[in-house]
Amino acid sequence: MMMGTESAFTTAGIFPFRLSLLLVFLYLLFLWFLLVKFVWEDAHLRSKNAFFIRLSLFFVIFFNFPGLLLYLILRPVSTFKEAERAELEDELVRIEIEKLRKAKK
Secondary structure, eight states: OHHHHHHHHHHHHHHHHHHHHHHHHHHHHHHHHHHHHHHHHHHHHHOOOHHHHHHHHHHHHHHHHHHHHHHHHHSOSSOHHHHHHHHHHHHHHHHHHHHHHHHHO
16 A cells, blocks of 8 residues: 555656656747747848858757857847948048038138
8 A cells, every 4th residue: 555655656746847847848949949040030130141140050059058159259240230320320420521621621
């Protein structure tokens, strides 16, 4: 009779443990998927180099967080939109300087 009680107790104790392991696994899988999605989108916003994009995805898919850190170190500093905006701002500053130089003459 004691064996039946121990078996039921052990089974009851294993189920919550397995459930918690499953939930942790699903959470980590979801987090991994989000990392891959983030790198995919961010790499496309920052680079047109297909090799760089694929290499970045490879590192994140197979090395997870260390791969993400490597990507964050190696990725271009700005997106295409940010670089374009900076160029437009520089051009506007040049135009304003030219206007001021012409106004002084």
